[in-house]
Amino acid sequence: MIVEFLCEQSGGPCFYVGRSMKEAHQGLKIDEKDWNESARLLVDSMTELKVPNPLPDKVVAFVVSLKPDIVGKWSQLGQTSSPEVNSPMF
Numbered sequence: 001m002i003v004e005f006l007c008e009q010s011g012g013p014c015f016y017v018g019r020s021m022k023e024a025h026q027g028l029k030i031d032e033k034d035w036n037e038s039a040r041l042l043v044d045s046m047t048e049l050k051v052p053n054p055l056p057d058k059v060v061a062f063v064v065s066l067k068p069d070i071v072g073k074w075s076q077l078g079q080t081s082s083p084e085v086n087s088p089m090f
């Protein structure tokens with residue numbers, strides 16, 4: 001699902017049929033620690049796979065743009081992001 005989502009968002013040719021990032025992650029109580037660990041795994045994977053520049057930076061920038069919909073204590077849809085979830089990833 002993540003691969004399809006990222007593939008579609010970066011121009012295709014895949015089609016993502018899952019929920020929005022906010023819907024999928026609301027209520028999961030994903031915090032900064034979870035976020036940083038996931039980001040580290042993503043960066044480590046791209047390093048290990050020798051993904052050529054500038055792709056890793058682009059992927060990280062895109063993923064960071066999704067952070068407000070993923071990190072935080074979402075209790076209901078339509079809630080806007082709170083300032084504390086907008087700190088830089090590294």
Ligand code: HEM
Binds near residue numbers: 002005
């Ligand atoms: C930008 C980073 C992330 C992306 C692009 C992403 C993407 C996705 C996608 C596409 C799904 C499937 C949605 C669906 O089933 O409709 C999903 C589900 C899920 N994600 Fe993420 N995710 C991200 C970050 C995280 C983080 C940081 C965590 C926790 C450490 C997390 C935990 C989960 C869990 C537990 C589910 C399953 C939810 C359920 O089935 O109810 N995700 N994510």
